Amino acid sequence: MKTSHKSLFRQLLATSLLLGSAFQLAAPVLAAGTPAGTTISNTATATYEDPNNPGTSINATSNQVTITVAKVAGVTVTADPAQDVNSGTIQTGDILNFDFTITNTGNDATTIFIPGAPSSITNGTLSGPLLADLNNDGTFETVIPAAGFTTGNIAADQVIKVRVPVVVGITPSGTNVTVVLGDTGANDNSAGTQNQPDASDGANPNEVRTIAVGGAPANGEREASATQSATVGAVPEVLNGPLNQPDAVGPTNNNDDFTNASITVPAGLAPNALIPDPAPRTFTNTIANGSTTDPVIVSLLPTPPTDPAALPNGTLVTITYNVGETATYSYNPTTGFTFVSGTGTTATDPVKILLTPASPGNTANYQVTIDLPNNTPQLTAFSVPITVFDDLNNDGIIDAATEVPNTTINRLYTGFVRVVKESRILQGTGPAVVAGENVFSQTPKSPAPGNIIEYRITYTNISEAAPSGGTGNVVLNASNLRIVEDGTTGGNNWALDSNSDGIIDTSNVPATAVDSTGGTVTFAPTGDVQGTTAATDVTRYEDTVAGPIAPSTAGTFTFQRRVN
Incomplete structure (x- = not known):
């Protein structure tokens, strides 16, 4: 019978171990080799001739040499790819199953000690x-006690398998979660970690090692280890922006996009007067889950x-998600926002929203109500950034290093169109104008009869414009702007007859009332027809400004009155 090279190698290997050879079983090696106890018999035969009788063979047979293959222990541990239980991107808080394959590479049955925990x-x-699949059927039905477990005969x-279930810690994207099963020193998956002589540390509870059955193996007990790593992927990107624009981009990035809105300013309030009790204003923002695989629960603050210092002390901000979850915070420029009260929330448990992976239903709207304190200045912008984040350690505090926040700004204006009135004096049919009074300013003037007063009203939208390169921001356009100049009411007297001579104190100069943006000017009591009495008797102008006034743009309305 022809013996294969593989069988011969196994026989030689076993024989050398039996004879005290220094052969070292390193991974990977031949699997079990020739079974222990196998008898290898060898008898030599020879032929020779008598020179006196050439051509006639004479046979000779040696004695038989018998060798019994010794018991050789061997064990290897290899790591299978880690499995994320939720099958998505590996994230903080996920459970990963690290499976390891343990193989008896000796040539006889052995029991194997499985530690109750990984070495690291x-x-x-x-x-x-830890769980074990002792018959390699894919079912991890055996629970490994904390003190470890010795298998039956393997x-x-x-092959048997061991599963190590691990919760991913709070780690940034790109961090490795690493598990080592067994302990052979280097623990680096090199050849020196497989099928090594059991260390002299005795029955170390962290080891994966053989325990001989029916006599010690010729090469002593063996141990092995394996290391497996899994990389934490990017935390699901949560997008936070204006209504229906969760991916909005502001002046620099997607953390300074904004929604601008304004409260109503009481009529007749002087421009430098404080607003006694500003009305609250509610914004609606939209968030979205940028992941296609992973759900996420985000917190809002x-x-x-x-x-x-740009937000007044005592400002109240309320975040609402649906009706049943609200949180109100009070602002102090020194200490920041402090939780005041809420429904279904606490200081460490803010408003939370569950977002499914990117698909229909992966967005949600929430409301932010800003209530400015009493005596707030007019024509001022007050910004309240709202940040969403995955609160991994559930402490209600944003950890920007690991919890990937995204911010949108709700900016509340206390009025956003500034109206400034100036005057200058033209000579007309009167005397020369006093030096300096022929330049528009807000300072009082002293015209003489026959001089002309030219009034200029400048209207400016003071709100922030849409940033160049930004997208999805909500800006404030001033629409339906009407400017009314009435010389008979509201403390105005330029169209009254103060000396009762039957002539109003100043007369309209026809064809001088004009809006720089092309607005429409109407007159009362009649019109502005040059050369008619009615034209000079105008007491009221109304300028309907053309089109919306965009943020950071301005226009003027001018008209002239002759001093009678």
Whole structure:
């Protein structure tokens, strides 16, 4: 019978071990080799001739040499790819199953000690006991006690599997979660970690090692280890922006996009007067889950503006998601926002929203109500950044290093169109104009009869314009702007007859009332027809400004009155 090279190598290997050879079983090696106890018999035969009788063979047979293959222990541990239980991107808080394959590479049955815990876990913790699949059928039905577990007889070449369940710790994207099963020193998956002589540290509870059945193996007991890592992927990107624009981009990035809105200013309030009790204003923002695989629960918090002093002390901000979850915060420029009260929320448990992976239903709207304190100045912008984040450690505090926040700004204006009135004096049919009074300014003037007063009203939209390169921001356009100049009411007297001589104190100069943006000017009591008495008797102008006034743009309305 022809013996294969592989069989011969196994026989030689076993024989050398029996004879005290220094052969070292390193991974990968031949699996079990020739079974222990196998008898190898060898008898030599020879032929020779008598020179006196050439051509006639004479046979000779040696004695038989018998060798019994010794018991050789061997064990290897290899790591299978880690499995994310939720099958999505690996994230903080996920449970990963690290499976390891243990193989009896000896040539006889042995029991194998399985530790009750891995020798180390980096960036994670055990989520439960280790489990074993002792018959390699894919079912991890055996729970490994904390003190470890010794299997029954594992035949040569037989494979068992061990599962190490791990909860991913709070780690940034790109961090490795690493598990080591067994302990052979280097623990680096090199050849020196497989099928090594059992260390002299005795029955170390972290080892994966053989325990001989029916006599010690010729090469002593063996141990092995394996290391497996899994990389934490990007935390699901949560987008936070204006209504229906969660991916909006502001002046610099997607953390300074904004929604601008304004409260109503009481009629007749002087421009430098404080607003006694500003009305609250509610914004609606939209968030979205940017992941196509992973759900995420995000928390929402108001955060101080870039300039903490720019938001008044005592400002109240309420975040609402549906009706049943609200949180109200009070602002102090020194200490920031403090939780005041809420429904279904606390200081460490802010408003939370569950977002499914990117698909229909992966967005949600929430409301932010800003209530400015009493005596707030007019024509001022007050910014309240709202930040969403995945609160991984559930402490109600944003950890920007690991919890990937995204911010949108709700900016509340106390009025956003500034109206400034100036005058200058033209000579007309009167005397020369006093030096300096022929230039538009807000300072009082002293015209003489026959001089002309030219009034200029400048209207400016003071709100922030849409940034160049930005998208999705909500800006404030001033629409239906009407400017009324009435010389008989509201403290105005330029169209009255103060000396009762039957002539109003100033007369309209026809064809001088004009709006720089092409607005329409109407007159009362009649019209502005040059050369008619009615034209000079105008007491009221109304300028209907053409089109919306965009943020950061301005226009003027001018008209002239002759001093009678």
